[in-house]
Amino acid sequence: TKDSVFKLTGFSDADYAGCKDSFKRTFGGAQFLGEKLLTDYGFHFDKILIYCDSKSAIAISCNPIQHSRTKHIAVRYHFIKEHVEKGTIELYFVKTDYQLADIFIKALPVDRFNYLVRRLGMRSLSPQELERLAKSQ
Numbered sequence: 001t002k003d004s005v006f007k008l009t010g011f012s013d014a015d016y017a018g019c020k021d022s023f024k025r026t027f028g029g030a031q032f033l034g035e036k037l038l039t040d041y042g043f044h045f046d047k048i049l050i051y052c053d054s055k056s057a058i059a060i061s062c063n064p065i066q067h068s069r070t071k072h073i074a075v076r077y078h079f080i081k082e083h084v085e086k087g088t089i090e091l092y093f094v095k096t097d098y099q100l101a102d103i104f105i106k107a108l109p110v111d112r113f114n115y116l117v118r119r120l121g122m123r124s125l126s127p128q129e130l131e132r133l134a135k136s137q
Contacts, residue, residue: 047087050080051094058091 052058061081083089102108103116117124125133 047090048083049090049092051092051099053094053096053099055093058093061091 061084080089080091084091096102100116100119103113103120108116114124
């Protein structure tokens with residue numbers, strides 16, 4: 001309904017030099033609901049929960065004393081910190097084993113990939129299943 005309240009949850013992760021070909025940084029995230037325009041339609045949420053596997057990143061975002069040590073970081077990277085201060089985002093530590101965003105940025109063993117697919121509420125289709133679906137349309 002228009003006045004429904006729900007939680008918005010996100011996972012994010014980054015891997016420095018994570019690309020095996022170019023050694024460039026990789027970044028990925030998973031948000032279970034989008035924020036844009038939802039409030040325009042009457043949806044309200046308490047806070048956006050973000051699960052991060054970096055205790056350092058959480059400390060920088062949540063501790064104003066750490067801020068003076070991060071002034072060399074470009075302004076655009078302070079987005080999360082600003083929203084933590086406003087109270088619209090709440091950061092939680094999650095062990096790497098439970099970091100759902102890994103599926104988007106890392107080459108994973110099959111078992112780990114399938115585990116994350118299930119946790120995201122998705123399904124991994126075999127090439128045969130994909131072919132059958134393509135033919136049925």
